[in-house]
Amino acid sequence: MTELPDDDMATPAPGKLLAGPWTPTLDTPAALDAEDAIPVTVAVELDGDGADPVPVDRPALVGEALAPWERQAERRPVLAPWLLDPEARRAAVVWSAGAVLHPVAFHAVRAPLYVLRLAANAPRGALRLVKLAGRWVLDWESHGLIAGAAGGSVDTSPAYLALTRQRDGRLKRRASIAGSVLLVAGVGDTLLWYLEPAGFWGGTVAAILGLGLAGRRKDKPVVSSRVTGAGAPPRLTSDAIVRALGAASIRNLSDRAAEQIDFIAPGIGRDGHGWRAELDLPFGVTVSDVLDARSRVASGLRRPLGAVWPEGRPEVHPGRLILFVGDHDLSTLPPIPWALERSGTVDLFAPGSIPWGTDPRGRPVKVGLFENNVLIGAIPGAGKTAALRPLVLAVGLDPLSESWVFNLKGNRDLSGAELFATRYVSSMGPAGVQAALEGLRDLKKEILRRTEVMAGIPEALAPDGSVTRELAARRELGLHPLVMTIDEAQNLFSDSKVGEEAGQLAEDCIKLGRAFGVILMLATQRPDKESVPTGVSANVSIRFCLRVMGQVENDMVLGTSAYKNGIRATTLRPSDKGIGMLVGGGDEPTVVRTAYIQIPESKKIGARARAMRIAAGTLTGYAAGQWAYTEDTGPDYSLIADLLQVMAEPKAHSATLCGRLYAHWPERYAATGPDGERMPWAAETLAAALKPFGVTTKQVWAKSPGVDTGTNRNGVERADLVAAAKNS
Structure with a gap:
């Protein structure tokens, strides 16, 4: 080992040394100067001829520390954050005005009641005044002193006689003073009665109020408290x-x-x-x-x-x-009004343009929908649809946007969107599920169309390849924001017939539509892998989870390891309605209490959005009476019959059958590739399409086109198709 210079060594300090191939040495280097010595732990390597000591904790040497400008320092803001936030400043002004005006108005209204209470206490105050004056005139304080000096019997001692003479003199003086005060008061009131009646009555009222103050009871205060709480909570220390x-x-x-x-x-x-x-x-x-x-x-x-x-x-x-x-307690506070309930518009292209609620500190929480998708999950009754409602209405307040709303609960929770939505369906049964499925199909087609349009846009108009508001305003391009909302999405994704296809379509739309102004918002009651496909939950960027019961449901909505990282909606209580954990709405996960909009108010907002669209010429579809969903009774052809027509052998691979179906009926059995090209179905698509007929694909031994020998691959047996045809 290379020997370290003397100035790089230090006197060893007691303590634990490194374990393993290192052992302590008794041979230590020369100590530093006593004033400069820095305690370190010293160890020596065993392999080697020499025993060169090496400092385990190196002393701080000149030049090793970071320069001040190289250190990361978190500086406190010069101005308090609330001074820079317009909404916080507005809240401070409103609070200050309330703190001043509320007590004035409160007590002014109750002033006559206070006068009556004082008048009712006046007799008690008069008795207290008479009693106090009598004790003063009679020198009641000296009575006990004289009685003590007398010793319980007539006493002729000098002390007793002196105290008695002193008390007699005090009684004469105080009686004279009391009589004079009564005489002056009587004469003064008589003169006021004849010369200035208003002064007499004013003095009388003042005297009654004064006597009322003297006679007030502690258990019945005259002035009512203007607050109903127990005061400020204890200070946190x-x-x-x-x-x-x-x-x-x-x-x-x-x-x-x-x-x-x-x-x-x-x-x-x-x-x-x-x-x-x-x-x-x-x-x-x-x-x-x-x-x-x-x-x-x-x-x-x-x-x-x-x-x-x-x-x-x-x-x-x-x-x-x-x-x-x-x-x-956050759950006991009054409902939060929506900031856009009375007025205002939304720019969906602007980040953080939609007010959604507040955090526990009372700070506004805003989200941006552009280039994002939304997933809201909770158990029933936790406030899921109420949390979705502000987002749906916010889409309506941007006149450039187009809104498709599918409420698979079948109620009026999202009825405010009827007044401006291009597509609107509210149905709990198969009709609603089928409408939502067709909506996802059309949404994917729209995304593919937009990719072709964006390919022809000059780079100068879309530097990052994304839709801008300027491009969205050009109606001939059809690049306006398109937001599709599915409430109770578990009814769609868990459907035995179309759930798998719907999940794949939703995943494709989430992955492909982000840069082209296409947004998908999903809300589900049962956040599990059946109701929220993994491909969907893994790619959504804004996640909001209200109360759920377990770690799996928590992570299904908020993302893998959210529970482990302390982001837990499982700690929420039944009373915490509308309160949930938000991930993706800002830089950090946060607790949010969403704004609450009642259904009648939502219709007023919807009417405002409708008026904006009429003025902008963008009202189309359902709200304009141009679209209505008609339940599809199914195709006029049969998949089973078509398969029996193209399948003569007892067994065939799924991929082979998909190719034959596409060759005979390309308009029926075509899939869209990643680049928009048309291609045959995948084997998985055929398996999903056969499941409603009770036909299950399985491993079969058959020959594939162009292959001389048979292989064991996923496929179909003709006998199963014949049985399904008989049962249909």
């Missing part, structure tokens, strides 16, 4: 956090380990409607551990569960925790 985390039975975090918690600057402070603290958990403790113990942490903080929201900062490290403790 570091001691409270350490105590709560230490008592929450978190793995590797005992009471003693909790003392290792480090709080990050600027410390604990107000953030929106609550307190925010950022801290580093002890070594080996992760944010996921805290999330598992969220209810116990809330108990330790003595706060409602819906007011305690821990979240992580995985970009820093897994142990960086942000703890937000709200002033109120």
